[in-house]
Amino acid sequence: MHSGIAGIDHIIVAVRDLERARDAWVRLGFIPTPRGRHLGHPTANYCIMFGQDYIELLGSAAADDPGPRLGPFLAKRQGPMQLAFAPNGSAVEARAALLASGLNPAEIRPLGRELAGPEGPVVPRFSLIDLPPEETPGLNCFVCSHLTPELMRRPEWLDHPNGVIGIKGVHILVAETAPLLPAYDQLFGIQHVTTTDAVAAIQAGPHRLLFSTPDDFMTMHPGIDLDPAFPLPGIVAIDLAIASGSRTAAFLQGAEIPFRELAEGTLVVPASEACGTLLFLSPG
Structure with missing residues (x-):
């Protein structure tokens, strides 16, 4: 697309009790990934993977510290909190396209998440671009580029x-x-x-x-x-x-x-x- 966005990459669902949330979505018939922990952030997650997109169940890694992003949202409700768009190309290309469209994306920032894999812990890595709220009214959005996509999708996580x-x-x-x-x-x-x-x-x-x-x-x-x-x-x-x-x-x-x-x-x-x-x- 002309702004460098290819579609939805994933939807973040904020939850107050991550383990109870996982159990609820398993009961609904989903197979979540192993638990992940965001490096440098007080949050953890389970992801429900599909072929091209996914749902992220996001909760606090420590019950007493939900963090500045999660805490205010959970004070009001649980549920879908953020939308992550997939870039059309790399994060650098997507940001250039957003700028060329007259938009004001933030600088690219890195994110890593430690994930328990069958052969031991792995660290999927991402490049994120935050979008100003006035340019995505009604939504809290960012662009998410996967640097290690092979770590995010295993056949046993896709057959729900x-x-x-x-x-x-x-x-x-x-x-x-x-x-x-x-x-x-x-x-x-x-x-x-x-x-x-x-x-x-x-x-x-x-x-x-x-x-x-x-x-x-x-x-x-x-x-x-x-x-x-x-x-x-x-x-x-x-x-x-x-x-x-x-x-x-x-x-x-x-x-x-x-x-x-x-x-x-x-x-x-x-x-x-x-x-x-x-x-x-x-x-x-």
């Missing part, structure tokens, strides 16, 4: 019993959609931003970002419970691709996980089952 195969997009609740449009026109190109009376839809490579007000979200999805105190703006739901609707429904029924089936066949798992994250599951 629930049949989920990847991320399709996210749903973001905002007070108004119209003020968002100029920033996303500039970031992704006006041809990738569409609006209706109810939503603003941004196409980020193969992924879709859907912005709406809480009222419009409930109108589009009648019968889905939404916390009336949900803090705006925020990511309320993750849209996941599944290989087979019948397979996923059978797994959820067997695990005694409550879900709704919408008219078009999408399965919806309530946020109470996934650490504050609504999950939309549909073939893709």
Whole structure:
């Protein structure tokens, strides 16, 4: 894409108790990676890997120190906290493209994470580019370039019993959609931003970002419970691709996980089952 962003790399779900969160997502039918620990930061994680993207369950490595980024968010709620975009090329190339588009990305910063591997600890490494909040309104975003991608994906981490195969997009609740449009026109190109009376839809490579007000979200999805105190703006739901609707429904029924089936066949798992994250599951 013209700004150097290829789509969603991963979604960070902030949780108050990392081990309980892992157990909850295992019950949902996901196979997480071993626990990782961010070098130089008070955070740890489990990742749920797919072929091209993933979900990161992020928690405090020490119960008494959630850190300056995680603590304020968890004081309000659990759930999706940040979106990491994948670069189209290297981090250097992505930053140059962002600058050429008239945007103001931060300098590239390194990140390492110690991960327990089958042959012993390994350290996946990344290059990150923070994006100014005014240039991604409604979202807390950065660009994440993988320097050691071979350490992040092993076959046994990709075959999830629930049949989920990847991320399709996210749903973001905002007070108004119209003020968002100029920033996303500039970031992704006006041809990738569409609006209706109810939503603003941004196409980020193969992924879709859907912005709406809480009222419009409930109108589009009648019968889905939404916390009336949900803090705006925020990511309320993750849209996941599944290989087979019948397979996923059978797994959820067997695990005694409550879900709704919408008219078009999408399965919806309530946020109470996934650490504050609504999950939309549909073939893709």
